[in-house]
Amino acid sequence: MHPRPHHPSTSPHSSPGAPSGPAPQPGADVHSRASAPRLPLVEELHGHAVADPYRWLEDADSPETLHWQQIQDELWLQHAAGLSNRFRFRTRIKNLSAVGSTTAPLWRGDRCFVLRQEPAQEHPVLFVDDVPLLDPQQLDPTGSTNLDSWQPSPDGSLVAYQLSSGGTEQARLFVLDVATGNLVDGPIDGCRYSPVAWLPDGESFYYVRFRHVLRHRLGSADDLQVLPGEASYGLELSADGRWLTISAVRGSGNDLWLADLSKDEPPAVIQKDVDAITLLSVGPDGRLYVVTTRDAPTGRICIGDPEEPLVWHDFVPADPEAPLSSLAVLDKVVLVGRTRRALGEIVVHDLVTGRRLGEVELPGAGSVGSLTSRPEGGYEAWFSYTDSVTPAAIFKYDASTARTTRWSDPPGAIGELDAETQELEYRSADGTVLRMLVIAKPGRSGPRPAILYGYGGFGQSLTPTYSAFALAWVEAGGVFVTANLRGGGEGGEDWHRAGTLGGKQKVFDDYIAAAEFLIAEGWTSTDRLALCGESNGGLLVGAAVTQRPELFAAAVCSAPLLDMVRYELSGLGANWVPEFGSASDPVAFEHLLSYSPYHRVVPGVKYPAVLFTVFGGDTRVDPLHARKMCAALQYATDSDRPIVFRLDQTSGHGPRPASTSIALAADILAFLSTHTTPPTTSSGDHPTPAQHGSPGEVGSFGWAGL
Structure with missing residues (x-):
């Protein structure tokens, strides 16, 4: 953890005292049971008096928080029971998501490895040559175990794979013999999404454990450290096993090393402290391939000789579009x-x-x-x-x-789908041209219930994907809109950086402009428009709700970042300083405080209906963000629209069982349809959502961006 001298406490769950007696709150009676005690806690930070009345809700295990959570559980169950189309949505999303999934093949020797998920399966299964090899459901019938990552050895005889449980993504690594199914090595803990680079002999591999690059020999407990220092490392080994590429995320760029394993020498530094993203790979033709954003924000490809890795020349130039x-x-x-x-x-x-x-x-x-x-x-x-x-x-x-x-x-x-897509252009507040993808039933006109989905961060692109979640909404007569915002990757690295640090407000402006465009063009209206976002997209939703509450009828804020003054102190927040800035820096603090949704909640405002969905196993974004924000909105709102909190204790930020994802998506659509003048459907229609995308991807209710 880097020092935070301007934070009075560096404990993510510190509290100056137990809350005393519930304070009166101006919200409607519907929220009276949920009224949480407010602490008179105000801190002086960089010349600002910053109130944090719900600091006590950061401690998930305190008696006070557990009592608050019990009340929220009861309120959600009570509210959910009144969502008349909840189970119709669940049925339809199950049908629409019954296509299952399969991945592109990974070839090792003569063996072909793919992930495949049948419609009735909770998790994808790893197959080799059309024979099931690893089935998480067989390993754990409860469904709480995920196959996070896997990598076969060069000849395909062994597979290194990583399992985590309860959605924590805190994986342990194992090695399996493909022919016999016997366990060869493991468990090795501390391998969260660790890359694995096998040596040609199949007896050793390079991997990352507790953020260190190590070399491991099967059956040995003594790993060899390759590089000093902790980082988020990537590894790649050439097909002949000679060249090892190591990358490490550093700020908005990355450091790079190349090791010639035929020599007893430490890895050579290729790039260090350069404000660019560069990837190296030695191809099957023996050439060094360099993909870099250096002097090319959309990326260019260079080639060279791995014997002289600092000498490159352009091979495929950048395409600025x-x-x-x-x-x-x-x-x-x-x-x-x-x-x-x-x-x-x-x-x-x-x-x-x-x-x-x-x-x-x-x-x-x-x-x-x-x-x-x-x-x-x-x-x-x-x-x-x-x-x-x-x-x-x-x-x-x-x-x-x-x-x-x-x-x-x-x-x-699946059968034929009654939906069509349109790509539309709109302008943000500063005149920047942006795009959105609109999915709707053909031939319909006039304002309809609409969901506006966005992300706008970490260089993640939102591209068209089959989504049972979106299609169920459209089948019910609604409009589903995905907005491409600055901060994403659709326009390259410059587009990403335009929505980071001091430019983060541009992302929110883009999102709000998308909402205004949809209303102005007659697609929807303020009483029919809903927001939906996850993780960094949850921050997006929180910012829009607190900056322009009158524009929206409802919102779903899933696994969100919301207290941007203290986001670095929990989960993986410290890793995201290059994206948001640090509250210990006076300049960055000004930006963070200016848009931090938790700090922009104002008593007496008519806020839209809001559903927070959070996950007990989330080790990326701590649910404390949603707890504090929920309590603040329940206290402040002057609307009779509900502010409710849905906790799934057994899931996390990433992939989860299919049935769990379906139930979550159905609840989300039922909530939004209820609070946006529900689409009118005949008795034969089944408005039902499923996952938006595949688990673990942006827009999937399993988040990769953060």
Whole structure:
């Protein structure tokens, strides 16, 4: 933890005393039972008197907080019981999400590894050559265990995999023999989403444990430390096992090392303290491939010789309109994935010259997943494709014929969907042109209940994806809108940075401008417009609700960051200083306090209906943010619209069982439909949501951005 000299206490759950007697609150009677005691706690921070009346709610285990939570549980259950379409939504989302999922293949030797989830399964299952290898549900019938990550050895005979439980993402690493199913090594704790780089002999690998890069030999308890210092590290090993690339996130860029494992030498520094994101990889052709935003905010590709890793020359120049997303090196061509206007494309370049040869044919205008190919090269590459009405399927591109063919379909099927999409442009308060994707039933007009979804942070792009959550809402007569905001990755690194640090308010302005546009263009109205966001998107929703409460009828704030004065003191908050700034810095503090939703709640304001959804196993964003904000809104609101709090104690910030995700999404849509003049449906309609995207991705009710 870095020092925070201007915080009177560095404990995330410190409290100057037990709360005494509930203070009167100006909200409607519906919130009287939930009225929480307010502490007279005011701190002097950088010349500002900062009130924090609900500091005591930071301690999840205190008797006072547990009592508060019990009241919230009762209020939510009481409110949920009155959501008349709750179970209809749940039924429909289950049907719409029954397509299941599958991933692009990962080849090791002659073995093919994929993740596949059947419609009735709670979690994806790891298959090898169409045979189930690792099924989290078999390992733990309760459904609380997740397969967080996995990496086969070079010949595919072993798999290193990581399991966590209860949504905590605090994984332990194991090694499995693929042929026998026997456990070879593990458990090794402290491996949260650790990259694993196997050596060719299959006896050792490099990995990250407790934020340190180590070399591990199977069966040995004595790991060798490779680099000093803690960081968020990435690892990659060349197919021949000679070159190890190490990257470490540092501020808004990253540091890089390259190790020649044929020599007994420490890794060589390639990039340090440079304000750019750079990735290195030694391809199957032996060349060094460098993907960097240095002097190219949307990313350019350079090549060099790993023997002289500081000497690069341009290979594929940056496209200012299309950020790079993936790269695959084949025998005679290089495939480059890009995102243009939030839509995926794959461009074919000559392996020798980098000259553009053409594009890979895609099924439509949608999202393209990361490219995969055989480690040794070859002519084939695989990728996923999805759009707003098309479940993700896997396609194969054959460079020898320049043909794209469908390689694998999701295991389930759905009928024809009555929905269409439109990409619209709008302007933010400062004139910046932005885009949104609108999904609605064709042929309908006039104001309708609408959900405005956004994220706007960490360089994460929101691209079209099949979403049972969105489609269930649209089937019920609503409009689902995804806004591309500054802070995301749709326009490259400059676009991302425009919405960070002192520019964070621009993200909120973009979101509010999207709401105003939808109202002005007749898509919806203030009494029918709802907000929805998760994690960093929860901060977005909190900011919009507190800055323009009159614009919205309802909001869902899921796993949110809301107390931006103290966000660094809990969860993974200290890692996000490059995105938000630190409250210990007087300049950054001014920005943080200016938009911190918890500190902008004002008594006597008519706030919209708000549902907070939080998770007891969340180790990224502590639920304390939502507790404090919920208490503040319940005290302050002068509206009869409810402020309620839904706690799922057994889940976390990331992936969760399918049935849990379906129940959560159904509750969200039922809440929003009730408080936005519900869409009128016939008895044959089943308005029901499912996950927005796949677990663990932005827009999925399983968050990756934070």
